[in-house]
Amino acid sequence: MIDRALDLELGFGFLSGPGGFNFSNQWLTGYDSNDSRLGAYGVGILNTVRLVLIGIVLTTILGVFAGVARLSDNWLVSRLATLYVETIRNTPLLIQIVIWYTVVFLQLPKIADAVNILDVFYLSNRALALPSLAANGAFGLWAIFLAIGAVAAFILRKWLLRREERDGESLHATTWGLALFVVLAVVTFIATGTPLEPNTPSLHVTDVGIRNITGGLQVSPEFAAVLIGLVIYTGAFIAEIVRGGIQALPRGQDEAATALGLSGYQRMTLIILPQALRIIIPPLTNQYLNLTKNSSLAVAIAYPEIIWVGTTIVNNIGRAVPVFLMIFATYLALSLAISVVMNSFNRRVQLAGR
Template structure:
């Protein structure tokens, strides 16, 4: 007779909840969340009690009150009779202007610097090395103060330093020639919009063709050239039809006490922009250098075997592959440049932080002003990150 099997248990053995690690983990998380919420509520209650006793309860009603303080430089029209909300908007736009121009110039300078660091020319390579080592080891705030002090040493406006008749340096800032729209500018803009439409249509059609053929392809450069070509044709057509250029260059002319024509930027803006560009370009240059070194040596040898010149090899082979390494850390440098612009308060440039500090001093509404300040910087940073992450996804290799 075969040996019988051991009897099966009549029911499933359960573990007490106080010994079940999964339940214990959930309980610990709940307790921790309650403790954090209680701490935040305690801090909030203390803050509100203190503000209530000081008769400074948070409110955003002050945004509709006249600001009554001037702003030296503004992208949009502003005068002291306008509201605090308008003044805060001026601060945001001033910061965005510095950030956008600074990012473009720092990227160009950083790209040149990164390539120069890898140059075969001994002098160029070592000059770039000295520049990197000096600039990145000096605090940015000190550099901004240096550039601001340097602009204050320029001669008075009647004795401005003339650079080719298009640029003048003086102790009030920098005056330079600037494009100015003419009376027939609107007619030319019709061509510009038409060029944009043609470029978009071409891009969409080409992308559809690439998708149908299941093959990679680049359509953006051709689309951009089409849009630019239509705009250039429209520029000359407008001139021949109306007898005047749609855009003219406004040349500054020195009158008795000031310049007429062109555009003048203040010492603070010039010093801030130069300081941010020179400082940030150092880190961008090192990122570009590391990205180029990350491309395998075989890619250069293959390009040389195809007969490409060193310039073509860098532009067509090395840089497109290096971008996949460059873009992620480059995003951090763009964000750093935007946030570092808050140091403008040290050289009296009316950026977002400078204007917000003035509003806080006049209204006493520290909490709402700080919340608005944080939300503004957060929004600009998130928009920059979203764009760079989108571009990073576009250039990444897609595994099949």
């Protein structure tokens, strides 16, 4: 009887039925309401993955900067970083996301008054539309050349690094490697006949006068609000982890580097951060996992990630238990994938013998 009451119907046959609803945000897919529920769930997964991938990159950059800034000798910089960390990490993320959405992104100009820069850049509360590049038939060939270029650049850098170690003199190995890659990319881009074409957004007005923006890269206010909310929130925690990692190093490391005549930037990038990284990575992994799970709060502001898709399916046809099992399994898989990558990175930066 409890099976009936709680709708404990196991079985996933319902996934082949049509979803019946449409998506406001899609990435790489063209889902239509007649496509299957499994397809709808796939769109949800892609929306979550997009949020998590971009979020992790941006929050790491923000967190490292804020963490280093908290230790700055400049009074203003360190106080601003402290203010950021303490206000953001001590308030609920859900509230922050809702504020980003309703107070910031919804207050952008309406579509009728959209900011238009040179007919290629549009800003309104419908979307931020930017010019982007669209691949054409020649893209596959160019991609092969790009791969060859990357390998060549890697070999050049390795060779220059070996000479640097032998002669004890900086030869700018990374800069030369990058330069080789860029030159090869540009030459083959022209040789293969421009495999990427500009895709600029344009303002479109229908016969009755409805305005919308088509083409280009469009960032919806829902996606932007969740992304910014997650990045700024998680960044505050990462800042503290970075600060802790740096402060855990013996003071002598910094003093010895100063004694060798290294500049402030060189001390940070060559001596302090590589060592601090060993302390930082395990707690940093936790923050990445938190960001992944917190992405479910996107459901509050109409961003269609997996919880949104899951609850919509449950409300249409029931089957709460299988749907929530799917959501459970998806978050587990995402989190484990992040853990595997971060753990292997962790093994690489650890000192041998520890």
